Amino acid sequence: MKKIFCLIVLIIELVLLSFSPAQAKFPERPINIVVYLKPGGAGDIFARRFDKIAAKYTDAKFVVMNKPGAGGLVALTYIVSGKPDGYNLAYVTKSNIAQFADADAKIKIDDLDWLAMLVSDPESLIVQKTSPIRTLDQIVTDAKAKKGAQLWVGPAAGGNDHIMARKTWRALGIEAKWVPFESGEEAMVNLMGGHGIVYVGNPGDVTGRPDLENAVISAPKRLGGDVWGRIPTFKELGVRGLDEEIMWRGFAVKKGIPEEARKFYVDLITKVSNDPQWRKYIEDEGADPVFYRDDKFKGLIKEDHKDFVEALKMLRTK
């Protein structure tokens, strides 16, 4: 009798368990946030901060997994070739789009489900505070006097900042020389040493570097706050066509993850993007906390893709 009773209890429990809320099933184990940069890089910090804030809203555990290499291709390939079970969340930025721009690229934009864009970081022109060439006007005058020999420094050729530089030259009607470095930091060292006139980056790059300042940013309106609000935009200086050149950061997963997993991510990312502490992190760095999804995000990606294809063509034919 006792045995039968036990069996019945067991069966009831099993049945109850299988009925227990199906939606809440994801995640059953820790989720990897796959970052294409080494520990300590901007992406790593972004992922770890996300983890910190997400803990307020969910019990799910996140593990930051760094998969650097091949300009992000290692991480993207890892995501695309993995199972679409939703346990690998990829940190993505505009730089990654360059990986899809090559005609021989083995991965396609549509292999990924671009969940949401969370940060919009305006591109900016950064100069040395002690330099006689500090404003946009002075940059233009100097560039014209130097007839194409003015030096602009920044990270890798064909990257986001290089594309920004080329667009700026076109908009301003000037010519200059792009000197690429292995990283943005290295390029900034050279700007500080007076070995270049302009560094193309983002407003937050001057943080903790009192030698540098932002000359102009590419945003529809000025940034908020005392520090960042002082920087003029291209628009107000009378330059057209550079109203929203940005570096963006967000998340993506492999296409085809279970519906409940997708719902979990969208809910969580929505909550985190509205969190005041999260917003403050981003605003303090001179960027804009945003929440773009679906068509808006995908439209942006398509445009970036076009830019990178064009930039690649220009580099290869030269």
Next chain:
Amino acid sequence: MELFGNLGSAFVALLDWQTLLVMVVGCILGILGGAMPGISPSTAVALLVPFSYSMDARLALILLVCIYQGANYGGSITAVLINTPGTPAAAATCFDGYPLTQQGKAGKGLGTALLASCIGGAFGALILIFFCVPLARAALKFSPAAYFGLAIFGLATIASMGGGNVVKSIVAVLLGLLITTIGLDPISGAYRFTLGSDMLYDGFAIIPALMGLFAVSVVFEKVEKWTGLDRTMDKIDNKLLSFEELWKIKGCILQSSIIGTIIGIFPGAGGTIASFVSYDVARRTSKEPEKFGKGALEGVAASEAANSSSVGGALIPLLALGIPGSATDAVLIGAFILHDLVPGPLLFRDHPVIVYGIFASVLVANLLVLLIGLYGNRAFIKMVSVSDAVLFPFILVVALIGTYSVNNSLFEMGSCIGFGILGWILKRYGYTNSHSLFCRWRPCRFSTR
């Protein structure tokens, strides 16, 4: 005078049991991490970054700095004992460290490496404390052209290290340059010799090359010369360095410390270049240059003093300019930011406790490394007392696991074996400086956005 006041209170703050515990743990972890092939100082620090989140910012940074300092010494242990540099910066330590072990004088090799590391490290720390800002300013004046000059100087240094045959030395260096052309062109973004494979997109990585050329090639050599007789090392002198011996190489240690600190300051240079340059300078200025490569204590001291002193040097641009001086610094920057601190000159004004805490801990870390090392060396040395039949397969396994651990890549394990074969063949045909193949690998890359 404000400096001394701040520094004084920072030292007093270190006396707290929690801080001391963190420092001891940091140094031990650093030494062990450094001694494990494949775990470079930057990896060791990166592995511990997540642990430091829950800690107070000052303690967290002290922990990471101690790991950094410890790892730069730790790399020498395996370099001396089994010719497998635990860190890229310890590669030059192999040249004389391993011959010492082969002569049964492993104790001398380890002792020299330890003392030179600690003296060099302390020297770098002192320079960091007293001349941080002016030195960082001076380093900025170096233009890309000057860096190019430094690179040519480095190549020339390595070409000249082959000893005997100059033509063969140059051939080896050129071969190294050719291999490094593989991968994405940093200027134009073109794919060079990647044969359409993603694996070669970044070219060959440094760790597989290092493990292959140093460790694996020695294993192959041993297999070739295997007599079937299993011979254990007859006698191992586990006596550490005597005071007279230390006194004899004092000039070399001082000179190497200066070189290491200066090279450390240049953003992007770092411990590996420092140790190679300092090794070469030591050989040229030595009274007995013919002993180099055959177990000269000066050779071990030059390499180790330089790579440890580069730690203090590399922290200079980080603290004075907010620019990473080495790959490990790039990881440290992340740790600063996660603790809501912005590395750079404003730290001195806004968070003096943290800056001076780091200063004091870099200095004290060297003392701790010395104490831990003196104790640990007695244990490490037993590693070479096992028979060759066990030791050499073990070296092969360690090298391959170390290579695999970096990126979990089987391709890199394969290329490690490939470099091993290449290194063995080159050495067999008189290209004595086959290690120069890896000279062009930039020893550190900054994290990119």
